[in-house]
Amino acid sequence: MSSQTRLLRARRFLPLFVTQFLGALNDNVLKNAMVVLLTFQAASWTALKPEVLANLAAGIFILPFFLFSATAGQIADKYDKAVLTRLVKLLEIGIVLVAGAGFVLHSLEVLLASLFLLGLHSTLFGPIKYAILPQHLGEKELVGGNALIEAGTFVAILIGTLLGGLLAGDLGGSGAITLVGLVFAVAGYLASRGIPQAPPPAPELKVNLNPIVETWRNIAFSRENxxxxxxxxxxxxxxxxxxxxxxxxxxxxxxxxxxxxxxxxxxxxxxxxxxxxxxxxxxxxxxxxxxxxxxxxxxxxxxxxxxxxxxxxxxxxxxxxxxxxxxxxxxxxxxxxxxxxxxxxxxxxxxxxxxxxxxxxxSAAAHRARVIAANNIFNALFMVVGALAAAAMLGxxxxxxxxxxxxxxxxxxxxxxxxxxxxxxxxxxxxxxxxxSAYRLRATGLEQVPHDGAAVLVCERADAIDALLLMAACRRPIRFVIDRRLSHGPLLRFVFGECRAIYYDGAVPPAPTFSEIDAALAAGELVGLLAPHALSDAASAAPRLPVTLTPRGGLFSRIDLAVGAPAN
Structure with missing residues (x-):
């Protein structure tokens, strides 16, 4: 069973996935239905031209991302994200009712207000859904969880866009739009009740409602790394x-x-x-x-x-x-x-x-949601600039x-x-x-490699291919200690140059090589020894992890890589 299949059956992920899917679906149903309805029935709502109305609606929807993303990031770092999700879903139910009132009253102002609130709903939920994933998922599940969220979001956009157009046209008009939106909003709230607790990383944080100051502060957090x-x-x-x-x-x-x-x-x-x-x-x-x-x-x-x-x-x-x-x-x-x-x-x-x-x-856990809020601000800014640039070029x-x-x-x-x-x-x-392109790699024991701090990977052979295999398996950057003669060809020189390899010449490394190794370990780096017989006295104070590579035959060369338990 793939990890994605397991996640879709896990209580720590499935309720969040369903909640965000229904939220994205509802946003696009309501937004597209309003735009289609107002475009084709513009004369009965306003004197504005349909194309002006469509661009006005798009601008109103995206405006909350600029105004409230910084506040949304602070709130998501200060309070339990599971509780916040339920409150956001209750807000969504209220937004649908506001939209329904706009249809009943035949009020363009109320409809545009509901569209603004839909943008606010997305603004508030964005930092929550991405910052909660590292709290509920393991390291090996993070890519699969993000893949499911992204796939679900785009499928929801597709279905919501199509359904919104149909509801505004052939399937009943404003009453049907309100009813379907309410069903999705209530279903999203019920799904959110199954999301496990997600304790806040910064409960002592004081929320600053000044969007300008907090936007710059969030951007500063995002620039730390x-x-x-x-x-x-x-x-x-x-x-x-x-x-x-x-x-x-x-x-x-x-x-x-x-x-x-x-x-x-x-x-x-x-x-x-x-x-x-x-x-x-x-x-x-x-x-x-x-x-x-x-x-x-x-x-x-x-x-x-x-x-x-x-x-x-x-x-x-x-x-x-x-x-x-x-x-x-x-x-x-x-x-x-x-x-x-x-x-x-x-x-x-x-x-x-x-x-x-x-x-x-x-990103640091204490302000991860604010970093994601900064990401949402930049997303909105880039999309606006892109739309303006495209309009200018086409014009x-x-x-x-x-x-x-x-x-x-x-x-x-x-x-x-x-x-x-x-x-x-x-x-x-x-x-x-x-x-x-040349190997089938199976790696075990990578959990032995610490997430941070000094450690030494001791490879059983001095071979550049072994180093590449270890790089491919280990996501943490490795500084290899390698005989310069093994780094031949432009690709290998580029790869080892970018990992800041510690080079030496000859069979026995000189004294400066050991000084560089000591400095790397003192800086908390992960060091890979490709010639342990010549470097046996190096890094005596850091945990040493033996690495073995076993090649096997097959359509592609099969390599089994194993990292053993650390020892000093």
């Missing part, structure tokens, strides 16, 4: 990138592919389900641990398939009649476009899940396929920038690619 902050930048970029693609689907389908509304649904479903599949695959590809090597892999796919989508898109519709989803599928060119969208989603899942897990894992005559191509090239530039600042991502990718 460089890899965490740059992961937040990567997450925010992904939301900009993905939201930009999603926003163009209606116009792209109509004006480029010549498709109808059902064809829009086909593109939306393909892209969204791709993200779900990619998220779920992350755990398998990362061996149930936070594998940063998948992030560059994801960014490569996001760039390549974004560019291919731009080149695969036709110049314009072939005929004057709008094609439904089935008619569009009869065209051979459509399959390449759908493949690009699916692969964009899959590689997006590879990109986003490890970044969320890294933010949770490496100046750029075609939608060309916009996709520009976004893909920008994605490549952002990736190069981030990996230049944090080479650990690229180093992990090189190691992951080298190992998983």
């Amino acid at each position: 460089r890899s965490v902050f740059l992961s937040i930048m990567g997450i925010s970029w992904f939301w900009l990138y993905g939201a930009m693609f999603l926003a163009q689907f209606p116009a792209y389908t109509k004006n480029v592919l010549g498709g109808s509304e059902t064809a829009v649904t086909l593109l939306l479903a393909t892209f969204t389900l791709g993200i779900g599949v990619g998220s779920m695959l992350c755990e398998r590809l990362s061996a149930e641990r936070v594998e940063l090597g998948l992030v560059p892999f994801g960014s490569i796919g996001l760039t390549l398939f974004g560019l291919d989508l731009a080149f695969a898109s036709p110049a314009g519709p072939a005929g004057s009649d709008a094609l439904g989803a089935l008619a569009l599928l009869e065209q051979a060119a459509t399959w390449r476009i759908l493949a690009d969208l699916a692969l964009l989603g899959i590689f997006g899942g590879f990109f986003i899940v490890p970044l969320y897990a890294l933010v949770q894992q490496r 100046n005559g750029l075609s939608i396929p060309a916009l996709f191509g520009v976004a893909a090239l920008c994605n490549a530039a952002v990736a190069v920038f981030i990996y230049g600042l944090v080479p650990e991502f690229l180093q992990r990718f090189v190691v992951w690619l080298l190992i998983h």
